[in-house]
Amino acid sequence: MPVIEVTRLHKRYGDLVAVDEVSFAVEAGEIFGVLGPNGAGKTTTVECVAGLRVPDGGGVSVLGLDPRRDAAQLRQRVGVQLQESQLPDQLRVAEALEMYASFYRDPADPAELIERLGLGAKRNTAYKKLSGGQKQRLSIALALVGNPEIAILDELTTGLDPQARRDTWSLIEQVRSSGVTIVLVTHFMEEAERLCDRIAVIDKGRVVALDTPAGLVSSVAPEQRIRFRPSAPIDDRLLTDLPEVSAVQRTGSQVVVTGTGDLLHAVTSVLARNQIVAADLRLEQSTLDDAFVELTGHRPVA
Amino acid sequence: MHAFGQILKIETRLFLRDFGSPLTTVVLPVALLVVFGLVPAARQPEVQFGDLSFIQYFAPSLLVITLAMSAVNILPTVLATYRERGVLRRLATTPASPAALLAAQLLISLATILVSAVLLIAVGRLAFDVPLPRHPLGFTLALLLGTAALLALGLLVAAVARTAKSAQAMAVPLFMAVMFFGGVYVPRFILPDFLVRIGDYTPPGVQALLDSWTGASPHLSHLGIMAVVAMAAGAGAAKLFRWE
Ligand SMILES: Nc1ncnc2c1ncn2[C@@H]1O[C@H](COP(=O)(O)OP(=O)(O)OP(=O)(O)O)[C@@H](O)[C@H]1O
Numbered sequence: 248m249p250v251i252e253v254t255r256l257h258k259r260y261g262d263l264v265a266v267d268e269v270s271f272a273v274e275a276g277e278i279f280g281v282l283g284p285n286g287a288g289k290t291t292t293v294e295c296v297a298g299l300r301v302p303d304g305g306g307v308s309v310l311g312l313d314p315r316r317d318a319a320q321l322r323q324r325v326g327v328q329l330q331e332s333q334l335p336d337q338l339r340v341a342e343a344l345e346m347y348a349s350f351y352r353d354p355a356d357p358a359e360l361i362e363r364l365g366l367g368a369k370r371n372t373a374y375k376k377l378s379g380g381q382k383q384r385l386s387i388a389l390a391l392v393g394n395p396e397i398a399i400l401d402e403l404t405t406g407l408d409p410q411a412r413r414d415t416w417s418l419i420e421q422v423r424s425s426g427v428t429i430v431l432v433t434h435f436m437e438e439a440e441r442l443c444d445r446i447a448v449i450d451k452g453r454v455v456a457l458d459t460p461a462g463l464v465s466s467v468a469p470e471q472r473i474r475f476r477p478s479a480p481i482d483d484r485l486l487t488d489l490p491e492v493s494a495v496q497r498t499g500s501q502v503v504v505t506g507t508g509d510l511l512h513a514v515t516s517v518l519a520r521n522q523i524v525a526a527d528l529r530l531e532q533s534t535l536d537d538a539f540v541e542l543t544g545h546r547p548v549a
Numbered sequence: 550m551h552a553f554g555q556i557l558k559i560e561t562r563l564f565l566r567d568f569g570s571p572l573t574t575v576v577l578p579v580a581l582l583v584v585f586g587l588v589p590a591a592r593q594p595e596v597q598f599g600d601l602s603f604i605q606y607f608a609p610s611l612l613v614i615t616l617a618m619s620a621v622n623i624l625p626t627v628l629a630t631y632r633e634r635g636v637l638r639r640l641a642t643t644p645a646s647p648a649a650l651l652a653a654q655l656l657i658s659l660a661t662i663l664v665s666a667v668l669l670i671a672v673g674r675l676a677f678d679v680p681l682p683r684h685p686l687g688f689t690l691a692l693l694l695g696t697a698a699l700l701a702l703g704l705l706v707a708a709v710a711r712t713a714k715s716a717q718a719m720a721v722p723l724f725m726a727v728m729f730f731g732g733v734y735v736p737r738f739i740l741p742d743f744l745v746r747i748g749d750y751t752p753p754g755v756q757a758l759l760d761s762w763t764g765a766s767p768h769l770s771h772l773g774i775m776a777v778v779a780m781a782a783g784a785g786a787a788k789l790f791r792w793e
């Protein structure tokens with residue numbers, strides 16, 4: 248039973264079609280990624296799910312409820328981190344969390360949340376004086392302070408340094424393990440690969456792929472690539488005769504073998520049989536980056 | 550109710566923390582009253598003020614400072630800033646409504662105006678022999694309607710302005726007009742008669758405050774105009790206000 252169901256969602260701004268036709272379902276307890284280039288319609292989509300924008304067509308159901316009609320109920324049960332939203336300059340970290348906690352029937356402990364997000368030393372600091380990453384963490388904390396069943400996080404770790412990003416990832420994993428379903432809009436492939444159970448890739452207002460991270464990678468680019476420098480001249484045919492190999496190229500003294508299956512084993516065995524040592528051997532597998540480029544024709548921004 | 554209480558508490562703290570706001574709305578008017586009151590001549594009845602002393606004559610204008618600052622300067626700027634920065638939008642994702650924030654801001658404005666009025670009346674009475682409002686009911690009514698008219702205008706500015714900058718750009722001329730016709734920049738007895746007449750009908754209606762403070766009941770036409778402005782601007786603001 249999915250907790251979020253989006254069917255044929257359509258949203259225009261004047262003449263501009265921001266979301267053309269988007270459908271997906273999010274299962275309870277999963278981390279669902281929404282990936283796509285700038286302007287693809289990710290924010291518009293998740294804000295329709297959060298009930299902040301009114302779709303021009305299609306249906307959205309969250310926890311079996313309608314985000315607009317049942318807004319009052321859903322606001323208790325869904326936490327939202329908006330992509331662009333600030334707080335008053337003089338508001339302090341602890342004040343913000345305590346105020347937001349007071350809005351919910353069964354809130355998390357603000358003090359504990361502050362510690363968990365590494366803001367303990369900043370609890371009495373005014374919003375204006377926080378760094379970008381600290382503001383971002385406060386924003387995540389505010390989305391979680393109501394102990395939501397679903398958390399919608401738009402651009403979770405944009406602006407965080409690598410360490411803070413990893414800390415945030417483990418926080419999200421903790422949150423998920425407590426049973427919260429998470430919808431994550433992101434630009435970072437590494438983040439999507441590490442956190443998401445499934446990913447919808449959105450481009451120009453449409454879902455162009457929906458799969459697990461590994462599924463996306465293998466469906467788009469199943470090839471692997473091996474590079475090495477042979478210790479002795481090698482006949483290409485030795486390699487091309489292997490069923491796993493699809494192509495062999497040379498760049499300078501380097502040999503690049505592309506193929507599928509257990510390519511590494513096949514290639515190293517044939518080299519060993521011919522007493523050739525492979526120096527600087529590297530196996531390159533397609534990544535989510537490659538899949539992203541293939542699906543959307545864009546380089547990921549991160 | 551719990552949520553609204555929290556919002557009111559935090560917004561009040563932010564108001565006080567922003568030093569300039571309480572200073573200009575509450576401290577400045579009463580400080581000016583004290584400064585003028587310390588000049589002996591300002592405490593003598595004068596014929597040109599209708600046998601009132603200068604500070605008696607000028608006290609309603611000091612109250613205009615509070616009203617103008619609070620209702621047409623601070624209120625629209627704060628609201629437009631909150632909207633521009635997505636504060637209202639974020640609140641809309643929670644069980645608390647952004648309307649609660651609006652209500653809290655209005656309450657803070659009202660409280661500020663009330664505190665300043667009480668301070669001016671009390672300090673005037675205790676320190677400088679300014680009598681208490683002679684027509685308490687009329688004074689209360691004049692203050693209420695004048696406040697309502699200015700708050701409605703402030704809300705209208707917040708509704709029409711898209712950004713904090715444009716709210717400022719609209720609020721400043723309005724603020725200056727209110728201050729000028731309220732006799733703050735130039736005491737009204739110096740102004741030509743037609744400007745004084747315009748001032749009678751410019752929110753918050755300084756003449757009605759003066760009349761009811763010093764003896765007469767306020768003119769119905771002065772009060773009526775304030776009620777009309779309050780309703781018209783209030784209706785416009787309600788129609789045009791956007792949370793994002
Ligand atoms: N309020 C709005 N009014 C008009 N156009 C809008 C509005 N919000 C978004 N758009 C347009 O709709 C399209 C989709 O925007 P959206 O914010 O959903 O993209 P996104 O995928 O979240 O992009 P990003 O990665 O940059 O955050 C863009 O072309 C954007 O310019």
Ligand SMILES: [Mg+2]
Nearest residue numbers: 289290291330
């Ligand atoms: Mg976005």
